[in-house]
Structure formats: structure tokens, C-alpha cells
Amino acid sequence: MRFSRRSFVSGAAASAALVILPIRVAALDLSDDVAAHVNDILGGRDPREGGIELDAPAVAENGAQVPLTIRVDSPMSEHDHVTAIHIIATANPAPGIGSFHLTPHLTRAEVFTRIRLAEEQEYLVLAELSDGSVLQAAARTAVTQGGCVT
Amino acid sequence: MSTPRIRLPESASEGEEIEIRTLLTHPMITGVSSDDPRDMLTRFEARMNGETVFAYDFANGSAANPTFIFFVRAAAPGEFSFTWTHEDGQSVSAEESVRIS
Amino acid sequence: MTRFLTRRQFGTLVSASAATLAMPGILRAENTGRLLIIGGGFGGASAARFARINYPDVSVTLVEPQTSFVTCPYGNLILGGKRALSDITHSYDGLRARGVDVIHDRAQEIDADGHRVTLASGDVLDYDKLILSPGIGLRWNAIEGYDEAASEVFPHAWWGGDGSQISLLRAQLEALPEGGVVGLAIPDNPFRCPPGPYERISMIAHHLKQANPTAKILAFDAKEGFAKQGLFENAWAELYGDMIEWIPASGDGRIMRVDPGNKLFISEFGEEHSVDMGNVIPPQYAASIARDAGLANDSGWVPVDPRTFEAEAASDIHVIGDANIGTPMPKSGYIANSTAKTAVTAALAEMSGRPAWDDPVYFNTCYSHAGEDYGISVAATFRLSEDGIAATPDSGGVSLQGDLSEMARTRRLEARYADAWYDSITDDMFS
Numbered sequence: 001m002r003f004s005r006r007s008f009v010s011g012a013a014a015s016a017a018l019v020i021l022p023i024r025v026a027a028l029d030l031s032d033d034v035a036a037h038v039n040d041i042l043g044g045r046d047p048r049e050g051g052i053e054l055d056a057p058a059v060a061e062n063g064a065q066v067p068l069t070i071r072v073d074s075p076m077s078e079h080d081h082v083t084a085i086h087i088i089a090t091a092n093p094a095p096g097i098g099s100f101h102l103t104p105h106l107t108r109a110e111v112f113t114r115i116r117l118a119e120e121q122e123y124l125v126l127a128e129l130s131d132g133s134v135l136q137a138a139a140r141t142a143v144t145q146g147g148c149v150t
Numbered sequence: 151m152s153t154p155r156i157r158l159p160e161s162a163s164e165g166e167e168i169e170i171r172t173l174l175t176h177p178m179i180t181g182v183s184s185d186d187p188r189d190m191l192t193r194f195e196a197r198m199n200g201e202t203v204f205a206y207d208f209a210n211g212s213a214a215n216p217t218f219i220f221f222v223r224a225a226a227p228g229e230f231s232f233t234w235t236h237e238d239g240q241s242v243s244a245e246e247s248v249r250i251s
Numbered sequence: 252m253t254r255f256l257t258r259r260q261f262g263t264l265v266s267a268s269a270a271t272l273a274m275p276g277i278l279r280a281e282n283t284g285r286l287l288i289i290g291g292g293f294g295g296a297s298a299a300r301f302a303r304i305n306y307p308d309v310s311v312t313l314v315e316p317q318t319s320f321v322t323c324p325y326g327n328l329i330l331g332g333k334r335a336l337s338d339i340t341h342s343y344d345g346l347r348a349r350g351v352d353v354i355h356d357r358a359q360e361i362d363a364d365g366h367r368v369t370l371a372s373g374d375v376l377d378y379d380k381l382i383l384s385p386g387i388g389l390r391w392n393a394i395e396g397y398d399e400a401a402s403e404v405f406p407h408a409w410w411g412g413d414g415s416q417i418s419l420l421r422a423q424l425e426a427l428p429e430g431g432v433v434g435l436a437i438p439d440n441p442f443r444c445p446p447g448p449y450e451r452i453s454m455i456a457h458h459l460k461q462a463n464p465t466a467k468i469l470a471f472d473a474k475e476g477f478a479k480q481g482l483f484e485n486a487w488a489e490l491y492g493d494m495i496e497w498i499p500a501s502g503d504g505r506i507m508r509v510d511p512g513n514k515l516f517i518s519e520f521g522e523e524h525s526v527d528m529g530n531v532i533p534p535q536y537a538a539s540i541a542r543d544a545g546l547a548n549d550s551g552w553v554p555v556d557p558r559t560f561e562a563e564a565a566s567d568i569h570v571i572g573d574a575n576i577g578t579p580m581p582k583s584g585y586i587a588n589s590t591a592k593t594a595v596t597a598a599l600a601e602m603s604g605r606p607a608w609d610d611p612v613y614f615n616t617c618y619s620h621a622g623e624d625y626g627i628s629v630a631a632t633f634r635l636s637e638d639g640i641a642a643t644p645d646s647g648g649v650s651l652q653g654d655l656s657e658m659a660r661t662r663r664l665e666a667r668y669a670d671a672w673y674d675s676i677t678d679d680m681f682s
Binding site: 057059060061062064065066067114 | 440474475476477480499500501579
């Protein structure tokens with residue numbers, strides 16, 4: 001089954017999530033486990049804050065399925081594009097959530113998936129750019145189950 | 151593994167942005183918090199005309215029934231393939247084509 | 252025509268009103284201010300009654316197109332065969348008897364700068380303060396193919412209106428072929444009445460269990476979880492066996508398109524689900540009058556000052572009920588009733604000389620009927636915090652979990668509490 005372009009647009013508009021305010025990664029107190037995971041990705045590089053927009057619910061009704069849209073400000077051209085986006089949990093049993101690999105065949109550095117959050121926590125997003133630099137952002141989502149969520 | 155569900159447009163013009171949505175029903179059991187044995191995918195790859203355009207490496211924080219939405223610049227002949235690979239080495243694939251004008 | 256007097260005419264009326272003090276209602280009130288209320292539902296009717304009781308000098312006009320009010324709460328009990336439409340239909344006569352000027356017309360346009368509202372009839376009402384409680388608008392075509400015409404095939408039954416939508420859904424349920432499939436499409440947050448779709452599933456199942464026990468209910472949801480989920484799922488398993496299947500977004504539960512002609516629901520990933528009848532609860536936003544007046548933001552809902560419910564985009568317009576952004580409070584009738592009183596107090600503070608409440612507390616309980624003598628609830632209180640409105644820690648919670656064998660008395664009692672809640676809140680609106 002195929003969909004018209006029109007249904008794409010209205011579908012996307014209808015599913016608008018709350019845009020959560022960015023949290024400064026530098027302000028977070030990371031566990032050794034998480035810090036080691038982050039440092040593995042950074043490989044000595046110094047990440048810059050910002051340039052990343054995260055759409056996720058401020059309160060998720062199911063921590064096992066938290067919708068997350070990541071948008072990185074990038075032209076996605078041959079010479080200037082995002083090569084990878086890593087998502088890292090700060091309070092899950094293991095820090096790794098997953099890693100996207102992007103190419104200039106994509107029109108924008110915008111991706112959606114669903115993640116697991118074992119409890120209310122911050123999660124980090126690191127975006128690697130084609131020039132070797134790294135952007136970082138963080139967001140916080142609370143997890144309720146069965147409440148009278150709005 | 152179950153049958154993948156893919157959504158993309160029937161046709162597009164060369165260079166036009168198309169939205170691709172994929173879903174594979176899979177429990178993604180980490181084996182960490184239960185006695186169930188680990189049952190996890192390791193990688194998802196989307197190819198256009200044989201070339202990888204988008205990929206994802208799964209880790210424990212990836213949710214069950216992995217779903218992706220991403221945006222591709224359509225190029226002729228518009229042959230797409232999608233592959234999910236399990237940690238045990240098995241994989242499942244789906245192929246779709248978009249008519250490029 | 253302008254129904255209210257202009258400010259310049261006040262002086263003459265003050266002296267004239269001395270002779271008419273014994274008369275109830277509008278004449279006596281003219282000199283201290285004009286409160287106009289748009290929308291006669293849980294927010295607006297509560298506001299009108301509260302204002303007349305507590306601010307007898309203020310004239311109160313209520314504009315509502317329906318000549319009687321059909322509540323959304325307890326509408327699901329019609330599906331379950333536990334209530335008739337007349338049981339949930341309320342007259343505005345009680346408000347009239349309290350001196351509210353009830354006008355059955357549709358508010359068409361708000362001139363915020365000019366403090367006036369134009370009605371569909373062409374009448375123009377001036378106000379000093381406006382309480383806007385217009386409820387929701389349905390986002391037609393947000394689900395492709397779901398427009399007003401489609402709602403005659405797949406009813407939404409998500410506003411009371413004249414009761415025709417809920418009656419249509421009930422009629423379809425009664426005509427369902429043996430072993431037929433009932434489809435529901437449930438939207439993402441935020442939407443009116445978070446537990447409502449799941450009470451509806453329960454009440455449909457309650458009917459089918461007796462009338463059509465081999466029928467199936469497929470509930471397609473754009474979300475990953477819902478209010479009182481554990482309690483509902485427990486109830487469904489206990490009462491209805493495998494009649495109900497709930498499909499979350501991650502299971503391809505988001506319905507993107509409907510085909511009423513062929514009775515099809517089409518999912519995000521293109522699965523076609525054939526149904527014998529369908530209830531589509533579409534995505535929502537604030538009713539058009541609020542959006543047209545420029546009060547809503549990009550989300551389609553109206554941001555308000557959490558202390559006064561005055562719209563951020565216009566002064567002297569207080570927006571209550573489902574149309575506003577009151578997170579983390581749910582879009583419930585109880586919250587509309589609770590916040591109506593704060594909004595009236597804040598709106599009339601200046602003209603009455605009685606201060607607005609500086610630390611209001613809002614109460615909410617969402618009761619749901621999951622079956623016969625089977626009530627469940629979630630309760631919370633909310634108050635102001637540094638970041639706006641916040642749930643008071645440990646102020647509420649959900650009904651206790653547990654098997655029916657040990658919880659039967661609790662479930663039965665909660666069903667009675669729900670009935671009592673309905674009676675008392677509708678009294679607080681209309682009596």
C-alpha cells in the first residue's frame with residue numbers, strides 16, 4: 001500500500017510531539033560506564049553543544065517505546081554532512097541505545113526511531129560530522145505507566 | 151523473523167525527497183532483565199540502487215519492533231532494499247521500487 | 252445588534268436599577284461588569300453557575316449553540332446499554348433560573364481589542380471579561396479520508412453535540428453481524444479524555460459479551476500506552492477473554508487512512524484492516540473560534556497563564572477546558588470544572604475587588620467503567636509550581652491492582668463513586 005504525499009504531511013503534523021528543551025551535556029554528571037562509552041565514540045575529540053534538535057515526549061507513557069526524532073542542522077551535501085548519530089542512555093542497564101549511519105543520499109539529517117528508557121533519565125545524542133567534528137545534545141524524559149497522562 | 155513493513159511513495163521525480171518508513175516486528179530481548187535468552191538484531195541497512203544510504207546499529211536500548219523514518223533523495227532506477235541482520239547472523243530483507251520520472 | 256449596553260450608558264442604568272433591585276438577573280447586574288462565556292460544557296456551564304453564585308452583581312451571558320447539553324462522560328455507557336441518551340442530556344433551565352442569560356447561538360468571531368464577540372446570527376455581544384470554553388475541534392483529514400462525511404459511516408462520537416454521533420455508534424453496534432469486527436482508531440496525545448477510548452472499548456465489549464460474544468474488537472492506537480492501562484488490560488482479560496486486541500504504534504497501530512466506502516482502516520505501514528464498523532477518534536485541536544482568534548500556538552492548543560487562565564495572546568480572555576494547554580493536567584471534564592472557578596475569580600478580581608486565588612488547587616479524578624459493577628479511577632491534585640502547573644506528589648494514584656476475586660467490592664464501589672461523581676459534577680454545572 002502506498003500513500004500520497006498529502007497524507008505524509010498531515011500524518012506528520014498530526015503526530016507532533018513535544019519539543020523538549022535541550023539540556024547542556026556538560027552539566028550532566030555521567031557515571032564511569034556512560035563516560036567510557038561516550039569517550040569511545042569521541043576518540044579524543046571535543047564535542048560542541050547544540051546544532052541538534054530532539055523531539056520526544058517530556059513524559060512517556062511507556063518507557064519501552066519512547067518515540068524520538070533527531071534533527072541535526074546540516075546541509076547533507078557531499079562535503080558537509082552528518083556521518084553518524086549515537087544515542088546514549090545515562091540510567092539504563094547498559095548505556096548503548098543505538099547508532100545511525102547517514103550518507104549524503106539523505107536529504108536531511110532527520111531520523112526517527114523508538115528507544116527504551118528503564119526509568120526517568122537524560123539521554124545523550126552525539127552527531128559526527130564529515131569534517132570529523134562532533135555535536136552533542138541531551139534531553140530528559142520522564143516515564144509513567146498507567147497514569148492519567150495528557 | 152517476521153515480514154518487514156515498508157512505506158514509501160509509488161513514484162518520485164529524480165532528486166526529489168522521499169520519506170521512507172520501516173517496521174520489523176521483533177521482541178529485541180536483551181537477556182538482561184529477564185531469564186529469556188538474548189534475541190537481538192544487530193544492524194539495519196537501507197540501500198538505494200545497491201548503495202547503502204542509511205544504516206543503524208542496534209544496542210540494548212533499541213526498542214522492540216524497530217521502526218525508522220528517514221528521508222532519501224530519489225535517484226533512478228529507484229530500486230530499494232532493506233535488510234535486518236540478527237546477532238546470530240541470520241537476516242531478513244525486503245525490496246521495493248519507486249518509479250522515478 | 253448589540254445586546255449589551257456600552258460603557259457610556261452605565262451611568263443612566265445605575266440610577267434606573269435602583270427601582271429594579273428585586274428583579275433577578277441581568278438588569279441588576281449591569282453596573283458592575285459583563286462576563287461573557289462562550290461554550291456551555293463542563294468549563295463554561297461551571298463558570299456561569301459559579302459566577303452567578305459568587306458574584307451576583309456581575310451579569311453573566313452564556314453562548315452555546317445546543318439547546319441542551321449531552322455530556323461526553325457517560326456517553327460510553329450508552330454503548331454498554333447502561334444509560335439512555337436522556338440520562339446524559341442536561342437542560343440550561345437551571346442556569347437561566349440563576350439569572351444567566353443563555354443565548355443559543357454560535358459564537359463566530361472574537362474581536363479581542365474591541366472586547367466584542369459576533370454570533371452566527373449577526374448579533375454582537377460586548378464584554379468586559381470573556382471566558383472561552385469552546386472545547387475541541389476535530390482535525391478532519393489528519394487521518395486521510397476522515398472528514399465530516401466519513402464520520403457518518405465511521406462515527407467519532409467524541410463530542411456530545413446533539414447526541415447523534417453516540418446514538419449512531421450504538422445503532423451500528425446493535426446491527427453488527429454475528430462475529431463481526433469493531434475497529435477503533437485512537438489518536439496520539441494530547442486529546443480529550445485520555446482514558447475515554449479505553450472505557451469505550453470496555454463498554455463495547457460489555458455489550459458484545461451479551462449480544463454478540465464471538466465479535467472482535469481491534470483497537471488501533473497511535474500511542475505506546477494509555478491511562479490506567481494495567482487496570483484496563485486486567486479488566487479486559489478478566490471480563491472479555493480474547494475479544495479485545497489493542498495494537499500500539501510500535502505494532503503498526505497508527506491509522507493513517509480510512510476508506511469508509513470499503514470499511515477499511517489503513518495503517519502507517521499500509522496494512523489494510525477490514526472492519527464491520529469503525530469508531531475513528533481523530534487527532535484534535537482547540538475549537539475553531541479559539542484558533543481563528545489567534546489564541547492558539549503551533550500545536551493548535553491555547554497557551555494560558557497557569558494562574559489566571561488568561562490567554563497568552565490576548566488580555567481579558569480566559570481560556571478553560573480542553574482547548575487550553577494545561578499540562579500536566581488531563582483534558583477532562585473535571586479539570587474544566589475545577590479550573591473554571593479559578594478563571595472566573597481571576598477574571599472578576601479587578602471589577603469585584605475580590606482578589607484572585609494565589610494558590611489554587613485543581614482536582615481531577617478520571618473514573619472509567621470497565622464492565623458491570625466494575626469501576627476504576629486515577630486521581631491527582633495539581634497546583635502551581637515554579638514551572639507552571641504540577642501534579643502534587645503523592646496526592647492521588649490509580650485504583651489498586653488485583654484479581655477480581657479479591658477486588659470485586661472495590662470495583663463495585665468505584666462504579667458507584669463514578670455515578671455519584673457524574674451526578675454531582677452535572678449538578679455543579681446545571682442545577
